Amino acid sequence: MPLITQLIAVLVFTCLSFAARGEKLRIVTEPWAPYVYEDNGKSLGLDYETTAIVFKRLGIEVEWQFLPWKRCLSMLETGQADGALDIFHSDEREATLLYPSEPLSEVQFVMFYANDRPHPFRSLDDLRGLTIGTSPGYLYSKDFSDSTLFTREPAPTHEANFGKLVRGRIDLLITDRRVGQHLLDELGIRDKITENPTVISQQSQFLAVRRNAGMDLLVQRFGAELKRFKREPAYAELSARYGAEPAASVKSEKATAATEKTVEQQESGAQ
Known part of the structure; x- marks a missing residue:
């Protein structure tokens, strides 16, 4: 079997394995409006809705939990959660988490x-x-x-x-x-x-999942689908609804000037 065929087969198996075992991908996050939050029991927000759309396209069911951020990190460390929404990238977390190539927001x-x-x-x-x-x-x-x-x-x-x-x-x-x-x-x-x-x-926010949990190809697929969705009119409409510019957009002159005056010019911290 050609290598590319094997990779596709593994990806399909990864995407379908949760449903086949009657399981859902467990994602934790902290209410962080307007990116992700709950309103009268309904989950909303630019990054939440974007992520939900991408996972739906990939055929992955998700179990969401909204918790204090410190609890979210603890659940990731102990394996009680598969991933976290709106987490920043850092060298320390790179050792335990997988990040897609495409960020959700800035x-x-x-x-x-x-x-x-x-x-x-x-x-x-x-x-x-x-x-x-x-x-x-x-x-x-x-x-x-x-x-x-x-x-x-x-x-x-x-x-x-x-x-x-x-x-x-x-x-x-x-x-x-x-x-x-x-x-x-x-x-x-x-x-x-x-x-x-x-x-x-200034920092990018991502969806990240635990390493060594068999989700390497899923993360790659998520990043590719996210990038594709962000080019569609539906994403522009979603961004406008929450008063946010698309993460991939070019910064305005005002934002650029503010960044040049930033207190911290080195690698920024992470949520």
Whole structure:
């Protein structure tokens, strides 16, 4: 049998094996609107809906679980989950996870501050002595994570972080720009909180699965189908609905300028 035929046979077997055994691919993720979230029991979001469409095209059934991010990582490590949605790439995770060649979306980490306690800044040096709200299990840029100039204080949820910021329990919080803007409207605090324009780091989000779990070819197929879908009008419509540019699109001049001014120019951290 020719090699290409063998590879196709293995791929087909991989894709069908879950259904044949009555199993579903177990994917975990943290609510991260507008990329992935639940609303009245319905799963939504740019990356969730994109992933669901790609898996449907591949004939793979998925069992989704929405959990705190630290729990998601723990389930990956113990084999209780097959993969994670909207995870960032890092050299450390490369040893245990397989990543498709195509990302789902792009994020930009920025800071938010309370209007009655403004802390505008242009570099990490300007954050000296402040307390920054973070999220457990998230890996930020090396300079931000290693800095001794300020204190990092985690909160169990993104909503809790914004609550602490409004009450003055932290000076700033760091999160993705779109996530932060979504929560300002969701929590009704847009008149109380402002986004600092300085980009701390920029990173791609992926669907990743555990290594050594027989899903190597499935990951390749997922990446190829994702890339194909992102060229279709349906993906453009989906992106527009969530106010996001396609991950493969060329950055605007404004985004490029912001990136050039980023605090962290080295390899950015990962969620």
